[in-house]
């Protein structure tokens with residue numbers, strides 16, 4: 292495994308479904324990055340968060356809404372400093388965080404605490420129509436988890452998983468049209484200011500996320516100064 296020369300941090304910006312999670316997985320597997328997947332962290336902390344609040348937060352989560360900054364920042368801080376801190380001793384990718392200007396400013400503080408200096412913000416740009424198809428069309432094998440898509444990637448035999456032959460598939464319950472439109476609108480409203488914020492700091496790079504996986508990852512590696520691995 293090739294690791295980056297120095298420990299760095301990177302923020303992946305982009306609407307859900309832009310492919311940043313897949314790119315993060317690639318960097319984890321091939322370059323030893325740790326990923327802070329804030330959506331997963333929030334889901335993991337779901338019961339605790341709901342208990343602390345008496346129901347409002349649960350309703351927000353169900354509706355695909357953004358959670359209040361202090362809740363999100365608290366969960367990320369606990370993850371990085373708590374029982375799981377050992378998982379984050381290498382270069383870090385923040386996926387799904389920050390989502391607001393308030394979170395971005397809190398992140399700057401967290402990075403200072405972690406002693407992480409060199410950072411890059413990657414903005415995965417892709418238009419809403421492509422995103423809508425990617426998200427609403429997405430489903431996965433109920434057994435092995437292989438991801439499929441109604442528009443882009445159907446199993447070779449309809450209704451049968453290519454990998455394991457299983458015939459039942461899962462769709463995420465928040466992948467419906469109303470929830471998606473809301474998420475996209477919320478993203479435009481709150482998260483796009485981050486593009487300007489990081490641009491002003493001089494650390495933002497736009498990535499054409501509508502391109503193929505290989506082209507996107509080549510662009511990502513280029514920005515992060517990672518050399519291409521021999522395959």
Ligand SMILES: [Zn+2]
Pocket residue numbers: 432433434435436437452453454455456457
């Ligand atoms: Zn399968």
